[in-house]
Amino acid sequence: MKKNGFVAPIITAAAAVTALIIIMITVSGNESGEKVADNNQTTTAEQTQSQETESTTTTIEEEAGSNPKNKKAAEELEKKAEKKVYLTFDDGPSANTDAVLDVLKKYDIKATFFDIEKEDEAEKAALKRCYDEGHTIAIHTMSHDYDEVYASLDNWIADVEGQQKYLEEVTGVKTFYYRFPGGSSNTIAAKRGTNIEDCIKWLNKNGFTYYDWNIDNEDSTGVKFTPSQLADNVLDYMSDEGDYMILLHDTNAKGTTVESLPKIIETLQNKGFTFCQITDNSEYFQHKKYDQVGD
Numbered sequence: 001m002k003k004n005g006f007v008a009p010i011i012t013a014a015a016a017v018t019a020l021i022i023i024m025i026t027v028s029g030n031e032s033g034e035k036v037a038d039n040n041q042t043t044t045a046e047q048t049q050s051q052e053t054e055s056t057t058t059t060i061e062e063e064a065g066s067n068p069k070n071k072k073a074a075e076e077l078e079k080k081a082e083k084k085v086y087l088t089f090d091d092g093p094s095a096n097t098d099a100v101l102d103v104l105k106k107y108d109i110k111a112t113f114f115d116i117e118k119e120d121e122a123e124k125a126a127l128k129r130c131y132d133e134g135h136t137i138a139i140h141t142m143s144h145d146y147d148e149v150y151a152s153l154d155n156w157i158a159d160v161e162g163q164q165k166y167l168e169e170v171t172g173v174k175t176f177y178y179r180f181p182g183g184s185s186n187t188i189a190a191k192r193g194t195n196i197e198d199c200i201k202w203l204n205k206n207g208f209t210y211y212d213w214n215i216d217n218e219d220s221t222g223v224k225f226t227p228s229q230l231a232d233n234v235l236d237y238m239s240d241e242g243d244y245m246i247l248l249h250d251t252n253a254k255g256t257t258v259e260s261l262p263k264i265i266e267t268l269q270n271k272g273f274t275f276c277q278i279t280d281n282s283e284y285f286q287h288k289k290y291d292q293v294g295d
């Protein structure tokens with residue numbers, strides 16, 4: 001399913017062309033990696049293919065390339081919301097991504113996924129599903145190996161750009177939303193020879209926006225919290241006012257995080273919070289700001 005940008009419009013096509021679709025998907029699945037690179041330039045061809053169903057073609061063309069896919073609706077929701085809360089999932093896709101998406105779907109809310117590079121086809125399909133279901137796709141890192149990522153500024157740039165490319169290949173969308181491995185306030189980078197301030201300058205110069213968080217559910221601390229405790233790690237640190245960006249993880253080991261979501265969502269909805277996703281209009285949740293580092 002590497003040619004996801006190609007498959008998406010087809011899935012919505014009329015039943016009459018189902019047989020043809022199956023053949024096409026089979027063929028695309030057998031094609032070599034170099035075809036994936038071509039895929040970025042085949043938008044016109046894709047749109048031609050989907051013209052068999054006029055109604056869906058219009059929707060797809062309107063939203064082509066936007067991140068999130070439902071950009072306008074996401075921005076509207078964000079604009080109207082009085083108290084905003086952003087669920088952000090780091091380190092996916094994973095074997096739990098589908099379960100996360102199922103919960104989000106049940107409550108009809110959107111989130112933001114800061115992903116890493118995965119070669120597993122099922123996980124890649126889950127990543128594509130994130131985009132298709134209207135969530136925001138964002139860059140985290142290719143390897144998440146601090147020694148590698150922060151070995152030098154050049155290494156770090158290659159990591160950001162490489163992950164941007166990977167996400168585009170899988171989801172069909174180019175994203176400029178970024179989260180530092182360890183957050184922008186990390187001391188890991190400096191210890192390995194990379195000045196985080198240089199990274200921030202590079203991000204600003206190249207059109208990227210980075211996001212940290214102001215609430216952490218502590219699912220990466222190594223402590224074995226129950227789902228209810230994980231929810232409390234979030235809820236106990238929030239007041240009834242203000243805007244919050246919550247750090248959560250989407251990894252194979254974080255089934256309890258998935259189970260904690262209903263309590264978090266229901267409690268915050270009852271308090272009048274609106275669940276938003278990152279858009280170009282989102283406020284910055286940044287531990288270390290550009291204006292603190294000069295130019």
Ligand SMILES: [Zn+2]
Nearest residue numbers: 090091181182
């Ligand atoms: Zn991470």
